[in-house]
Amino acid sequence: MSKRDFHHQLREPGAAVYGERSRWGRFQFDPLLGLLLVLLMGVGLVVLYSADDSGHAQLRRQAVYMAAGLVVMLATAQLSPRFLERWAWWPYGLAVLLLLAVDLIGSDAKGARRWLELGPLRFQPAELMKIALPLVASAYLAARPLPPRLRDVGVVLGILAVPLVLVVWQPDLGTAVLIAAGGGFVLFLAGLGVRYIVLAAAAALIAAPLMWLFVLHDYQKTRILTLLDPESDKLGAGWNIIQSTTAIGAGGWFGKGWMQGTQSQLDFLPEGHTDFIIAVLAEEFGFVAVLGLLGLYLLIILRGLAISLAAPSPFARLLAGSIVLTFFVYVFVNMGMVAGVLPVVGVPLPMVSYGGTSVITLSIGFGILMAIRSETGRRG
């Protein structure tokens, strides 16, 4: 391990010599990012208060998840990027094993196997993979000169393919998209040649019809067809999209007011507290609030990009960039599908939709960003 350490110490001109002061000597935290995230969670709770149809049980639970998320985020922020880089393969290996376990012994919900039950805990291994994959891809590529050579790209694609196949198998298209995005962004940021990107796009175009024929389930095909023409099946698959676009459109500039959205309060909007929560916000608070929320997301993304640009090591850069871009994908896919421009896949609106798992995963991601930021800050 000595050679490797030596190499790391040499990696950037003027790099500080580590180990002089204990990393644990000081609390690691990025106040700006923290403030933005707390704001976002606040927005989430306000909207959930209105969308919650369980007599505030969901609201209370979500508040607990958020508190837990903040704790997890702060804890993660105390880790050193070097530590993460060194141990990057472990979470990946664990996640692959757990995904295998899910496919074999997982529990069913609505025709898909996504959950592992460990006593009272229900756990989605695919969520872990959302963090583990960028971690391992960044670690692998950062250890090599960039832009990556073709062989290295091949290895990363292999690393990506294993969990992807397992997740599509479940099937969970939304999570697969996010995992693939995470891996893809690492490659992109590492400087993957433009011709490969073009090549990959071409391959995707060719693969699409094959996916349609051999991979996609009927319900997934229906969702895509429904996107093209929601009126074709008004009361079936088209119902969600018709009701969500109606809710959004009915909101107008300033919305109908908190708790006043008829689409959500009268239960026309399905999944109003989870994946479709943006429709509740749009109906009750209007276009202005949608812009505001997008602005908040944009600020978080910009802050994340700044952190990644200033990151002290290639590993930290790639990892931070990939986390931020994946976060963007969350926002775009969710808001796009609710507004009827993307097919309905199970992607929540980050930090706003009800659900503990995604809050925890996202918190870990932001914790990593903070850890990287702290490293930079100390150096500067």
Add this chain to the structure above:
Amino acid sequence: MNADRLLRDHRREHRLFAGRLGLALLGMGLLFTLLVWRYFDLQVLRHEDFVTRAERNRIHVRAIPPPRGLIFDRNGVLLADNRPGFILSIVIERAGNLDLLLAELQRLIALGDAELERFRQLAARRRPYESVPLRYNLTEEEQSILAVNEYRFEGLEISAQLVRHYPQGAMLAHVLGYMGRIDETELKAIDPDAYRGVYSIGKAGLERFYEAELLGKPGYEYAETNARGRVMRVIERTEPTAGRNLRLHLDLRLQQEAYAALAGERGAVVAIDVRDGGVLALASAPGFDPNPFVTGISSAAYRELTQSSDRPLFDRATRGQYPPGSTVKPLFALAALDSGVVTPTTRIYDPGFFRLENSSHRYRDWKRGGHGWVTVREGVVQSCDIFFYTVGTRMGIDRLYQIGTQFGLGVKTGIDLPNEAAGVMPSRDWKRAVRGVAWYPGDTVNTSIGQGFMTATPLQLAVAAMRIATRGEVRAPRLARTLGQSPVAAPLAIERIQLADSTWAAVIEAMRGVVEDRRGTARTALLAMGPLRYSLAGKTGTAQVVGIKQNERYDARRLAKEQLDHALFIAFAPVEAPRIAVAVIVENGEHGSSTAAPVARQVIDTYLGLAAQEPVGGT
């Protein structure tokens, strides 16, 4: 270790990374702009559209079915009313495991296969969260069983609606008809707006004939509902307009009397108020309970009704077509006098049989050995077949057809009921058209005593009796007296049957003789019931069910009940100022005199007795 690994160009890598980040930022900016545009398009540009859509979602127009018009008898006794009934329905989206729920319900209340089949059909066509009816009329017992267990079942709904009820049951089934579910064919024919929220329609009888008037107009309720269709609050309500009440000429007490008089028999009684054509009683026996039809009769019960040899579903009074037999003799007597083939004093000899010229076929009289010399009066009083064979043959079929048609034979009476039968008043044209052969003189012989091709409904015979009683007034019989506040008139036809007063008088007197004369065919049977307090004119009839061969004798003991002759009687009273005309048929009752006439008297006694009790002119 590879040399180039150690000699990394960190600045170049960082520039590359920054470039890529810039590219990503550009891409994100583009996609964010796309999102903003999409939301702007939905929320600002197409805002109005979606507001309308959301309102359409939220506001539901719920039809409120109108209460159907009630039906009363002439004295205000309720014959058809609306009772609250309870529908069991299921909101499938809320039910969870539907098969399990149905299985559980099956244990509490018996569900038929047909019921489940219909439920599944309706379920396939529902909109999300719409409740699908499973059972339309819960009994009180089922209702309480379900009420106790309702908490166990998610998605179960019990709602109230008005269900038609017929308190008089079988005796009025053929008059009132019954309500039933609107079927596919009816669905295409009706105006959907007029039937919003209405699920049943008049299937037969008055319910069907006066459907449009009884129906009423549905009201509307604009209500805010949630996606499950549950009403959150009512915004606006337009009350339904109740259907118009129907008040009949029919007198329930008379109807009861008539139906009771037919007890155990198959037959019909028709009683009409001679003065206005109002139908006082219209009984067909046996009847059936119409109430199960309203909520959907079980196929077993329905099969039992259709397969019964008594044919209870068949309305004998308006649809039963029987050979009228001797009851038409008064009509032909009128024609004979009018056309001059006989005068009141002309005598015709009856040796017991009649033979057409150049034929050896003997047409027998009902009385072996004959009646000897007979006038037209004696011909009617004693119901002498030979007399009518003779005058019938002299007049010819064209004249018989003319008089029969004038009295309504072979013609629908125009009563306010659907599907009345027209019977047959045969003619040369009729036979050529229907049978494809020419009219034979023998056909005229048969027709002149109301046999052969000739058939008539009891209603037609009562109408004929009414026309005799009024000396030629032509008027359609009517069941309905008032509809809401307005009277339902049965207009008097401008044309009346023009006959000389002496002709009317001669035949009416002869009909009185049927009851009063020593040899009158109805005398014995009628007077056995006690002395008459009023004057009665009548005519007996016996209609052959099976043909009797040339040399055979009718022997009741050798025939099965179903092959015995039908007994008929027509009458009106009082003779001086007729008020009621009656026709009675008792299937396989053998003789008009013995079985049908007493029924008629019972009805007339009751009617005139009731009339005598009631104050006239408000004093």
